[in-house]
Amino acid sequence: MLREPVAEIAALFDVYQSGLVFHCLCAVTRLGVPDHLGDDPRPVAEVAAAVGADTDALRRVLRLLAGHHLVEFEPGTDEVALTRRGALLRRDHPLSLAATFATLGVSDVAHRTADTLRTGRAAAPVALGEDFWSFLAARPDRQTVFSQAMAEQARLLSLPCVDLVDWPTEGVVVDLGGGTGALLAAVLGTAPRLRGVLVDQPQVLDRSRAAVAERGLADRCEVRAGDLFDPAPPGDVYVLSRVLHDWDDEAVVGILAAVAAGARAGARLIVFEDVLPEDGSATAAQAWADIAMMLLYEGARERTAGQYRELLERGGWHLRDAVPGPPGMHVIEAVRSA
Ligand SMILES: C[S@@+](CC[C@H](N)C(=O)[O-])C[C@H]1O[C@@H](n2cnc3c(N)ncnc32)[C@H](O)[C@@H]1O
Known part of the structure; x- marks a missing residue:
């Protein structure tokens, strides 16, 4: 029995x-x-x-x-x-x-997980009636809370990684999809002659400008509306923090190629993302993040270092290093392919 x-x-x-x-x-x-x-x-x-x-x-x-x-x-x-x-x-x-x-997020879309399981498509468009970014763009209050949520998570995940990177002492750091600028401000804090350009969607930028001004960085940090898929502004170091996992492989290659198109010779790219083990396993937190991406954005996913290496190559970059940061975060460094 x-x-x-x-x-x-x-x-x-x-x-x-x-x-x-x-x-x-x-x-x-x-x-x-x-x-x-x-x-x-x-x-x-x-x-x-x-x-x-x-x-x-x-x-x-x-x-x-x-x-x-x-x-x-x-x-x-x-x-x-x-x-x-x-x-x-x-x-x-x-x-x-x-x-x-x-914030708008998993709690609003997870009830459509069965649809995602059947179709492999994101749940957000079904649950919200439009894709996640469009939904936010049309609702300034929700957009503001989302940007604040990203700043809270950057404080826990990306900011502790700033010390793991050998930043230049001068030149231009371009943070693409930089949100409210918490990370770029910390990077500019490492060297007084370093300048910054923060690029994000126009509806995000009022808050980014205010945050940059509050930190006394307005004179050396430009805040610019732009699209990840357009050629990036000229720079020496590019940052993509928790941006690439929001997109499918083809879009990631498109973003990386757009960065390469704007990059000066010898430019470096610093990607802040978690990195999955190569053997197909994942911690519970990594599996959670991967499913959150799958539900929220079409084709989005967490990736292994090998997957990032391949996408970087296709986008015109060569992966040089991937070092672990706090749990849930790695720093991937790449250089422009010759
Ligand atoms: C997950 S958040 C990460 C924000 C920030 N980098 C961080 O680490 O906290 C993704 C960012 O990409 C921006 N974004 C999404 N689509 C974009 C596009 N097409 N062009 C420019 N920025 C975009 C969002 O507005 C958001 O700030």
């Missing part, structure tokens, strides 16, 4: 329930609930009124999140406070992940 696999059933139910925890967390963060909570307990009704939520619905969602150590109810009351973990979802926390949870 089969023995009851109690632990396996419990583990499966954990997975079953965690999907809803993720959605509740994204929803409360999108409404700004953590910004109205702190160390001191506050009545749920007050928080609900502040964010325009239904009190009963919010209380029930917070009760679920309390079970996951994100908020704490004051025993015997209807008052709730943030835990240390939940505080990371406040927008004013120095290590905030608020935008990462609030």
